[in-house]
Amino acid sequence: MGNHMNRMNQMNHMSGDAIQLHSVSREFGADGTSVTALDRVSLAFPRGTFTAVMGPSGSGKSTLLQCAAGLDRPxxxxxxxxxxxxxxxxxxxxxxxxxxxxxxxFQAFNLMPSLTAEQNVALPLRLAGRRPKKNQVREVLDRVGLGDRARHRPTELSGGQQQRVALARALITRPEVLFADEPTGALDSRTGREVLTLLREMVDRAGQTIVMVTHDPVAASRADRVVLLVDGRVDGELAGARAEDIAARMTRLEAAPC
Known part of the structure; x- marks a missing residue:
C-alpha cells in the first residue's frame, strides 16, 4: 500500500496530461454499414503514469491506442x-x-532479424537522419538489462530478451508517451512479469508515461489505473486494483448482455 501511495503522490506532482482525448469517435465502413469502434470517448492520461486499457473483444481497445498514438485518425x-x-x-x-x-x-517484437540488438535499438535514430552515439545505445540497453547482449541478433535471444530490445528501441528517442499493445502476449508468465516490472520501473524511476492495452488482469494490476471499454465507450476505471478484482470486473463485463 505504501508503494502505491508513493506512486500516487508522485503522480500528483506531475504537471499536466501527456495525452487528452475529447469526444473521440472512430467509425469504419460506408454509411449504412458503418461500425462504431469508438463512441465519444473522453480520457486524459497524466504525465508519469501507467494506464492499462481493457475490455471485451471488439470493445475498441486497439482502435483507442492507434488513434491516441496518431497511427489512425478519428x-x-x-x-x-x-x-x-x-x-x-x-x-x-x-x-x-x-x-x-x-x-x-507490440506483442510481436518487430525486430529486424539481420540486425544486432544495438543496431535494432539505433534504427529509429537512423530513420530520423540522426547518427546514434554508441554510449547512448548501450545506455538504453543497460536500462533494460541487455548491455551484454548488444551484438546478438534476434535469433540468438529469448522472447523476453527480444521484447526488451523492442523496449530499448522504443525508449531511444526519449518519447513523451510509450504505447504498448499486449506487450506480454507472446511471453510465458515469468518472462511477462519481468517485462511488466521493467515497465513499472520506467514509470517510477524515470517518469515515463505508459498506455498499455492488455487482456491480462495480472498485467493490468501493475498499472496505476485500468480504463475499461465496452462497445467503444468508457465503462469506468479502477485505481490500484488487484488482479483478482480486475478479473472479476472483466468477467462481469464479458457476461453482460449486448
Whole structure:
C-alpha cells in the first residue's frame, strides 16, 4: 500500500496530461454499414503514469491506442499529445511526431532479424537522419538489462530478451508517451512479469508515461489505473486494483448482455 501511495503522490506532482482525448469517435465502413469502434470517448492520461486499457473483444481497445498514438485518425473529436492537436497535422508532421515523441511496443517484437540488438535499438535514430552515439545505445540497453547482449541478433535471444530490445528501441528517442499493445502476449508468465516490472520501473524511476492495452488482469494490476471499454465507450476505471478484482470486473463485463 505504501508503494502505491508513493506512486500516487508522485503522480500528483506531475504537471499536466501527456495525452487528452475529447469526444473521440472512430467509425469504419460506408454509411449504412458503418461500425462504431469508438463512441465519444473522453480520457486524459497524466504525465508519469501507467494506464492499462481493457475490455471485451471488439470493445475498441486497439482502435483507442492507434488513434491516441496518431497511427489512425478519428472520425470526430480532439486528440492532443502535450500541447499538440493531432487533427490539424499533415501526414508528414504526424509521422515526425510519432517518430520523435512517441514509442511503440507490440506483442510481436518487430525486430529486424539481420540486425544486432544495438543496431535494432539505433534504427529509429537512423530513420530520423540522426547518427546514434554508441554510449547512448548501450545506455538504453543497460536500462533494460541487455548491455551484454548488444551484438546478438534476434535469433540468438529469448522472447523476453527480444521484447526488451523492442523496449530499448522504443525508449531511444526519449518519447513523451510509450504505447504498448499486449506487450506480454507472446511471453510465458515469468518472462511477462519481468517485462511488466521493467515497465513499472520506467514509470517510477524515470517518469515515463505508459498506455498499455492488455487482456491480462495480472498485467493490468501493475498499472496505476485500468480504463475499461465496452462497445467503444468508457465503462469506468479502477485505481490500484488487484488482479483478482480486475478479473472479476472483466468477467462481469464479458457476461453482460449486448
Amino acid at each position: 472520425t470526430s473529436g480532439s486528440i492532443r499529445i502535450g500541447g499538440t492537436e493531432l487533427a490539424g497535422l499533415s501526414e508528414r508532421k504526424l509521422t515526425l511526431l510519432r517518430r520523435e515523441r512517441i514509442g511503440f511496443v
